[in-house]
Amino acid sequence: MTSKKKNPVIDLLASVQLALFLIFLLASTSIIGTLIPQNNPPSFYIQAYGEKAALIMQLLHIPDMYNSWWFLTLLAVFALNLTVCSLERIPRVIRTIRKDGLSMATEQVEKLPIRQERTLAASPEEAAEHVAGVLRGQGWQARTTDRDNGRLFFAEKEAWSRFGVYIVHLSILVILIGALIGSPAVARKILQNPSFAFKGSVMIPESQTIEQITAFKTRQRLDLGFALRLDSFLIEHYPNGMPKTYRSSVTIFENGQPAHTADIEVNTPLIHRGITFYQASYQPLQNFIIGIRQDGRETDHTEIVAPERQRTWQEAGVSYGILNLENRGEVTQRLKIWFTDNQGEPAIFWLPAGQEARIERPSGVYHFQARQMYASGLQVAKDPGVWVVYTGCLLMLIGLYIAFFRSHRRIYVLIQPDGQGSRLLFAGTTTKNKEGLEKKMNNLASKLDT
Amino acid sequence: MDSSQLFGGVMVAYIIATVFYFVLFLFKSQRAGQLGMLLALGGVLVHTVAIGLRWYESYLMGIGRPPLTNMYESLVFFAWCTALLYLLMEFRFKIRVVGTFVMPCIALIMAYASFSARIDDRITPLIPALQSDWLIAHVVTCFIGYGAFTVAFCLGVMYLLKQAAINRKGENTSRLAALPDLKVIDDLTYKSIVLGFLWLTAGIITGAIWANEAWGTYWSWDPKETWSIITWFVYALTLHARFTRGWSGSRIAWMAIVGFMSVLFLYFGVNFFLSGLHSYA
């Protein structure tokens, strides 16, 4: 070991005891936020837990505990612990890997945990040739040296697997760094650029265009740098009434020009210039798209109409309006329509939403329909760190596989003269799966018997 | 024959298998053990067919979705993963008597799925939030993890029972002497935890990717996510205590039990007691 004086803080940060303690703390404190609902307004906590308890909770940042200074500090110390601990050990691992097996003393080889002995009638030279062949046949690239009238063979496999643990540890840091890069709080407070990373939402009524969204938490308005128009919003249902699809059809405008159109559904977001739009909610509006056709007339008429407003289709000389609505919640079931061509009594009738009515008038036959308008709620996120996080996740899986299922195996074959023949010692070490190596060693040794 | 009837048959097979494994354990009847194993194996095969059939039935109903999307289906799949992992372990490590501890859990899960009043076994279509290719990857990885942790839990219980018996009566007088060596149980517990940890990690990762696709954030500390990370921490703690502090034996057995409690809360508790974005399992 090194003879450098140890700094007690570094010592603590490199210790596994601290790691165990921190992991325990992280696990146990995390429970709090699952029992106490997060991110509700202060009044919620007063109502649910009483004045005093709510005050204590606010002081400890329980209502937003996963973003609180103490939880983030815990995570930071955890990351530091992981870094220092790994950095301290990696040089040792490198030294272990570099260590040449052929330099091991004969007595040490004799003491290795996994061992098999054989005596052969052949001379040490012949035995050595034989051993070299068997090792090569089993895929061990052995090197050899003269040792005490005999020979020592050494071969190893998968020395790199000793780094598996550190790949896992590194992956945790990579994920945390990715989370920092994508954090709206970091973008706001440290980079002073809230547009770098944000999460927010926007509610767009059909046919409207937006250029800004509202950030969560700060309620700040942020420019997208392009415009987005909601062309239509559609809900489809299964026959049993369960919702099947929520779909927003949108057009993106760059510099005022339509650039492209897309459909946003719950599991298929739209990504444009690094900004992702997700279907999150919707809101029925008390506005209707009225469509009127007249038999024999080329052109038709569409207009957005609010209830209790009289509208006119000049070309056909008809007027109409919505007198009343029959709603379930905010969803309109039927509309009471008033329609006239100024010849005789106006027509007044109930029209189911979304369906078409046929109106026979002195001036001709009209087809009238009304569709309720919706606003679509989109979540909007810009997370430039997400690929860093994904890279970390991939690294973690690779690292775990290496750490758990690959092992650094070293084998030694010591050949010594023994009377007329020779004595062979097969010995080995492995970082895991001792039985596996024992079996292999047995195999190797028995290849010499035949 | 529809899938529900097959699942019922599978449950019966697991229950009878449990009885045979008990006979193996209590009377050391190798014959019974073999029958238990064959019944369990048959159960898993029919179980596999039934899951496939349920998938097919959903297409006949014009719904067409993998059978992994409500509590009933997730329990059935949970039982399937556990049974399959257990049998693989039995074949690989030749420790048939462990079935005495694992098979009742599997039978219990199937019985709970079939008989509990709060579990609906109808095939219903997918709400929009669940219509994603990530659904399969996420559910499958999570449940392989849960299955491995269930096996680890059973091994942990077995370890503690055997140890207690030895402490009371000495090595060979106890019936529990029929169980594998403490060292072997300890090693298998550790191996199951390692397997579960790997798959739980994959489950959390696929879940995060899916959340990012559906909700726009890969991590939002919703109760299910939080409990998954708590569970992950518990097992990370267990593994580190083992390689760096030399924990083994009863300590690891206890950790397998504590970890499993966390899995149970992650699986059931979150749904029944807490509110969040996850609609089921």
Ligand code: HEM
């Ligand atoms: C919760 C996050 C963590 C995960 C998922 C993790 C994962 C792992 C894994 C998979 C191993 C390899 C086990 C094996 O040998 O097969 C390991 C070993 C180890 N970890 Fe961690 N680790 C975490 C946190 C930490 C922290 C914070 C420390 C800081 C001290 C730490 C220190 C160690 C040490 C010292 C080893 C043993 C390395 C050796 O065998 O020489 N781990 N870890």
